[in-house]
Amino acid sequence: MPQQTGPRVRAENLKSFCVQVFQKMDIPEEDARITADVLVAADLRGVDSHGVARLRRYVNGLRDGIMRPHPNAQVVTETPATALVDARAGLGQPVAYRAMERAIQKALDVGAGFVTVRNSNHFGIAGYYAMMALELNCIGISMTNAFPLVVPTFGRDAIVGTNPIAVAAPAGQERPFVLDMATSTVPRGKLEVYNRLGKPLPEGWATDETGTPTTDTAQVLENFKRQAGGGLLPLGGAGESHGGHKGYGLALMVDILSAVLSGAAYANLTYPKAPDGKPLPSAIGHFFGAWRVDAFRPVNEFKAAMDDLQRRLRDATKAEGQTRIYIHGEKEYEEAERRSRDGIPLNPIVAADLRAIGEELGVAYEELG
Amino acid sequence: MPQQTGPRVRAENLKSFCVQVFQKMDIPEEDARITADVLVAADLRGVDSHGVARLRRYVNGLRDGIMRPHPNAQVVTETPATALVDARAGLGQPVAYRAMERAIQKALDVGAGFVTVRNSNHFGIAGYYAMMALELNCIGISMTNAFPLVVPTFGRDAIVGTNPIAVAAPAGQERPFVLDMATSTVPRGKLEVYNRLGKPLPEGWATDETGTPTTDTAQVLENFKRQAGGGLLPLGGAGESHGGHKGYGLALMVDILSAVLSGAAYANLTYPKAPDGKPLPSAIGHFFGAWRVDAFRPVNEFKAAMDDLQRRLRDATKAEGQTRIYIHGEKEYEEAERRSRDGIPLNPIVAADLRAIGEELGVAYEELG
Secondary structure (H helix, E strand, C coil): CCCCCCCEECHHHHHHHHHHHHHHCCCCHHHHHHHHHHHHHHHHHCCHHHCHHHHHHHHHHHHCCCCECCCCCEEEEECCCEEEEECCCECHHHHHHHHHHHHHHHHHHHCEEEEEEEEECCCCCHHHHHHCCHHHCEEEEEEECCCCCECCCCECECCECCCCEEEEECCCCCCCEEEEECCECCCHHHHHHHHHCCCCCCCCCEECCCCCEECCHHHHHHHHHHCCCEEECECCCCCCCCCHHHHHHHHHHHHHHHHHCCCCCCHHHCCCECCCCCECCCCEEEEEEEEEHHHCCCHHHHHHHHHHHHHHHHCCCECCCCCCCCCCCHHHHHHHHHHHHHCEECCHHHHHHHHHHHHHHCCCCCCEC | CCCCCCCEECHHHHHHHHHHHHHHCCCCHHHHHHHHHHHHHHHHHCCHHHCHHHHHHHHHHHHCCCCECCCCCEEEEECCCEEEEECCCECHHHHHHHHHHHHHHHHHHHCEEEEEEEEECCCCCHHHHHHCCHHHCEEEEEEECCCCCECCCCECECCECCCCEEEEECCCCCCCEEEEECCECCCHHHHHHHHHCCCCCCCCCEECCCCCEECCHHHHHHHHHHCCCEEECECCCCCCCCCHHHHHHHHHHHHHHHHHCCCCCCHHHCCCECCCCCECCCCEEEEEEEEEHHHCCCHHHHHHHHHHHHHHHHCCCECCCCCCCCCCCHHHHHHHHHHHHHCEECCHHHHHHHHHHHHHHCCCCCCEC
16 A cells, blocks of 8 residues: 555544535435445545545535435345345445345344345445444455446456455454455556556556557556546456456456346446436446354354464465465554554545535534644 | 367266266265266366366275265255255265255245355366356356465465356346356466476466465476475465455455355365375365345346346457457357267376276276267
8 A cells, every 4th residue: 555645634533524524415414424434444444545535526426416415215126135225326335334234134034135236326445334244243245336447358448347346254363354355456546556656557457448458557547538448457467368357257247246136237337428428327236245154153163263264374384585474354454453543644635635625515624733 | 278189978978977987886876967967067168177087086085985975964054045054075066966956945935045065075167056046047156165276375385275156147148147267367277288288387377385486387286296385376366466365365255155154174174184194074165155136126137138248248349459258158158069069078088087987887988989
């Protein structure tokens, strides 16, 4: 993660600021609290691209009417283990939070529960929802499709999103396992970091407008803007030699479970535009699920094995020159501890943007020294 | 896939041969039929490494008593949407087949169903079980953990298996989507092909005994034999720059869902040995699941969207120098059509081995010219 050099803010202050901003945008208080909590959770965990850096987009989306403050989300179909929810173009976070709650309740009732959501918006970090399962001794899973930025294997144009998969499983003495990964090699934000530093891209991250792998950072970002072709490569890179078709397949799996199964917009239908070029509601889809651990085996046995699995990995011999083998989620838990204690370092551009939003809406923006 | 140059056999003949071999090894007829069908399905689909090439290992496993012909597999726990089955060291295929049947029945009953299996053996291709969901208009998922061959990111030794994930979703006019992928960059069989050809490995496939990426094919295979360290790299390759930690995370996810959740042996506990060095029953775990499509949305709507998704990808502009964008499963369906028509080309070593097994057990082995 790139070092941030801007001001530091307390998580609680940032959250309270976001709640007030959302309320000024006519979001009901509970929805505002949920959305703020998901955003600031990203900043705490060090996933800066998915935190308050996106507040401007939400404010604009609500202002432009492509996100609705009172969507009246509805359960369309329901069975003991499944449900489909229509988000009706509301903010992604509140509908996602409640869909995951419903999936967990079903897991508590019948062993496993799955809820898909259609006609939704960006929901923040996928890991947040998977992690909601942990305190109820469930394994959680969460996916979403997203704006098309990734080229399919042998294709020229971006047709699938970075379509993330998150899975969280509880442990005993050790921290929970939390996998939260885009199915592309890297997210778009990583290219922006390289661009700011004027660095060429490593081979295998992106392709140019002919679909050929490239190291030209600025060109790839320019092509995104102009929709000129090319894009991010799926996990595994270009072609099939290093498994790029697997990353592409995982992205399709996410598209199918999140969007085709729910009736949301999939692939490059995801973020439609009106004939006059103005954006329409994004209509993306999410997928949430939970398995109750003790529907399979006693929780204490499961947790003891999770601890042992982690210790086995952590204590294993390291590759030459390496000092640590990580478990997924570990870095983010450590970062969240640091940032809870020391404050969240904000990118100066993001900080300025938050201050501007505060001034526009008449919400006080507080900073720590 | 490497071109096979040996004799060709008809799928039905190969299947009938395997059924008789298994029956000679005291496997009940129905179990023998299931196991033969799963093996020959791999050969039909072009996944030669997982087909009858493994028959010798099953025969030896049964002979040595580490696979039991009459295991009396038992349901340990059950809820409306879940079950745990103890395979009691029987062949992987029959218990996997019935576990998937049970998961599908639960999906038909309550919308979704998940069955984990513990104390099992190699079950063949993961895709076979996921595909069982298709004809009942369900989406299927199947995973298994496996012998440790893959090094965790920054680690020196193989601790996780190639832990495959398979997902199958029905379509309308188009073929079903069938993703069936190891979570390593390549499977071990690919290294064996390179070794036979005397070719160096591409960078990013494997590491040497210090955990450093290597292109020395023979050395990696030798290190496997001697358990000297190193192994296959997870999808995404070495380190984190190209997402190797994501492939490693997916492998752990499979280990957790298949083995930690079921009470099977996970990580490098998977294939234990007795104090005298003799192998013990493998005790691996599987994970099966199904979602009933119309628990979410009408089947015809889902299938129409699956068709459209596939056409959108297939008809998209190709990268420079490329002529085709594939959908997952497409290559295997085409290969199965070819091989059903023309016979299955057997590797000469495999053919000789089958003939030897036939002679040992008194089963006639028939070949097509």
